[in-house]
Amino acid sequence: MVIDSRTPDWVARGTIAGAVNIPWTGLDAKKGATELDIELIVVDGFGAEKEDGKWDFSKAKTLVMFCNGMWCGQSPRNIHSLLKLGYPAEKLKWYRGGMQTWNVLGLSTVKPQ
Numbered sequence: 179m180v181i182d183s184r185t186p187d188w189v190a191r192g193t194i195a196g197a198v199n200i201p202w203t204g205l206d207a208k209k210g211a212t213e214l215d216i217e218l219i220v221v222d223g224f225g226a227e228k229e230d231g232k233w234d235f236s237k238a239k240t241l242v243m244f245c246n247g248m249w250c251g252q253s254p255r256n257i258h259s260l261l262k263l264g265y266p267a268e269k270l271k272w273y274r275g276g277m278q279t280w281n282v283l284g285l286s287t288v289k290p291q
Contacts, residue, residue: 179224181243183253184277188246192287194280197244198223199290202252205259220263233264242271247278 182189182197189199200223203209205216220226226238241260245252257270280287 179239179241181241181253181256183243183245183256184250185252188277189290192277192281192289194244194277195286195288200256202245202255202259205256216259216263220260220265224265226265235264235266235269238265238269240269240271242273244273244276244280247276248274249278250276 180194180197182193182199183202184193184199185201185203186199193199200219204211204219207213207216217228220233220238221228224239224241227234243253243256253272253276257272260270261267277287
């Protein structure tokens, strides 16, 4: 699953087709995300399960995250938040080039509806 970790103002400028926008703030309790908000993203969006307060990531999706580029911290923040929950590191990938490299390479982008 391809995740655009940028905030909606960045995504509005263009994103990779098929990417799902999960802003880094949506997984960060310090930025206002509630435990329920985070749980809904991780369960409904990523396929993890939570029972009796314990996470099961055996059926969770592999995530490929990107943001603006290697200088941008939005994807690393999402990755850090998920690792803190116990999301398996082998299921977390980071496209370090982000939108900066994507655009330099002339690859197509879409604007969200």
